[in-house]
Amino acid sequence: MIASASFFAQRGWLLGTCGNLSIKLADHPVRLLSTPSGKDKSRLQEEDFLLVDGQGQVVGDPSRQASAELGVHQGIYARTSAGAVYHVHSIFNNLASHRWRSQGRVRFAGIEMIKGLAGKTLDDVVHLPIVDNSDNMDQLAANVAAGISPEVDAVLVYQHGVYSWGRNPDEARRHVEILEFLLEYVVRLESLPTGC
Numbered sequence: 291m292i293a294s295a296s297f298f299a300q301r302g303w304l305l306g307t308c309g310n311l312s313i314k315l316a317d318h319p320v321r322l323l324s325t326p327s328g329k330d331k332s333r334l335q336e337e338d339f340l341l342v343d344g345q346g347q348v349v350g351d352p353s354r355q356a357s358a359e360l361g362v363h364q365g366i367y368a369r370t371s372a373g374a375v376y377h378v379h380s381i382f383n384n385l386a387s388h389r390w391r392s393q394g395r396v397r398f399a400g401i402e403m404i405k406g407l408a409g410k411t412l413d414d415v416v417h418l419p420i421v422d423n424s425d426n427m428d429q430l431a432a433n434v435a436a437g438i439s440p441e442v443d444a445v446l447v448y449q450h451g452v453y454s455w456g457r458n459p460d461e462a463r464r465h466v467e468i469l470e471f472l473l474e475y476v477v478r479l480e481s482l483p484t485g486c
């Protein structure tokens with residue numbers, strides 16, 4: 291997670307201490323390892339990470355608080371086979387959410403990088419769901435949960451960012467990289483002059 295957060299930060303996807311990453315360590319009882327709130331994600335140390343239970347409480351240290359957005363991660367873990375959930379804010383995921391909001395999804399087709407999404411081939415058409423943002427974390431968690439689709443391991447939040455997950459941390463990181471590539475591609479393609 292330290293390496294992934296550092297890489298995402300270098301790409302400008304975790305600016306201003308935003309974004310959060312978590313991995314599931316255990317199911318019974320639920321134990322998540324999460325990045326902290328308000329820290330520069332490019333320079334995380336092992337001791338910065340929080341061990342969190344199924345209710346969002348930090349295990350063994352009541353003085354520390356988990357990220358408010360961790361409730362969104364918990365909703366994803368509860369509804370999928372995710373072993374890691376990574377959430378990033380980027381210019382291109384925000385632009386794509388704006389451009390295709392009225393359709394409720396972003397469509398990817400015929401792009402080689404689609405093959406980087408679990409189980410997909412070049413022939414697959416992938417629709418990334420777009421859901422509304424909210425300042426209320428319970429509402430945001432409900433919006434993201436409602437957007438979860440069997441088609442892709444990710445949900446895009448309008449003018450906020452993407453939540454992406456995988457069965458393990460490597461897959462979650464790969465999905466973030468692939469989706470950021472695809473989102474940048476479709477946004478840039480839209481801006482090309484007609485005829486290109």
Ligand SMILES: [Zn+2]
Pocket residue numbers: 308309310359377379450451
């Ligand atoms: Zn966020």
